[in-house]
């Protein structure tokens with residue numbers, strides 16, 4: 383069944399997952415969202431936020447405690463076989479056979495999707511090109527780098543030309559070059575019309591790739607929108623990063639109660655201050671520093687980003703959780 387142009391590719395409605403009920407972990411606690419055709423939609427959240435559990439329910443690997451996901455009009459609960467054919471999933475734990483070559487892996491999984499004969503050979507060839515492994519197609523996968531295995535994992539998800547490509551943290555634990563390759567591949571696939579559901583705990587990736595970002599924490603979506611919409615939630619505050627002659631913890635003590643400061647913390651060896659925008663702020667900070675012999679070596683004003691949004695909403699830093 384083909385999509386009508388403006389119907390969502392995927393509609394997720396009130397998904398809940400409690401592992402080992404009644405007392406087990408409530409991993410997903412009422413998640414709803416929808417993905418428009420041609421959209422890259424990211425679930426951004428720290429370890430344990432519930433991203434993989436959400437995706438596992440959407441692609442039919444886990445049965446929901448409550449709620450449903452509908453893809454192309456098919457409910458994952460009521461019509462799982464049809465629904466699954468419209469999705470391609472690259473799981474967080476790479477699932478490829480080390481003893482087989484890249485081509486043999488793709489052929490094996492292609493047959494599982496019902497591809498045969500010339501169509502299978504053709505798709506395997508196309509996918510090898512897409513994932514940039516055509517020249518390594520005959521090598522045993524056991525010898526591949528983790529970046530190459532990840533690319534093959536994505537290739538498997540692409541074989542049957544799914545409406546929705548689901549990628550669960552596809553860049554974790556790989557070198558920067560492979561990471562760049564995967565991000566570019568996602569961008570190219572999306573430009574060619576594939577809708578993507580992407581999970582990550584890297585805010586830079588979510589920002590670069592996504593039309594829409596849902597920030598997840600403790601099994602819930604705590605904010606959802608475009609990057610610009612999310613950042614707006616932080617409000618009209620300045621973000622200052624200061625490097626000082628003394629350790630940042632000491633500088634924090636000096637500045638944290640200066641008038642206008644709304645949040646203060648140490649990150650990456652710097653003192654970070656959020657403050658209501660105001661001309662008098664910097665002079666006040668310098669004055670206070672001078673009074674205790676603290677020297678300011680540099681001041682940088684940062685635009686708010688997704689990290690700021692997470693911190694604003696949860697009081698915790700995304701990268702430290």
Ligand SMILES: Nc1ncnc2c1ncn2[C@@H]1O[C@H](COP(=O)(O)OP(=O)(O)OP(=O)(O)O)[C@@H](O)[C@H]1O
Pocket residue numbers: 401402406407408409427428429430431432433434435436474551583
């Ligand atoms: N099979 C399981 N049985 C019991 N609890 C589980 C199981 N899988 C996950 N959990 C718990 O559910 C919560 C959500 O886990 P999940 O793997 O969905 O998070 P995640 O956002 O994908 O995290 P990560 O970024 O580490 O992959 C965590 O508290 C986790 O410990």
Ligand SMILES: [Mg+2]
Pocket residue numbers: 433434435474550551
């Ligand atoms: Mg996960």
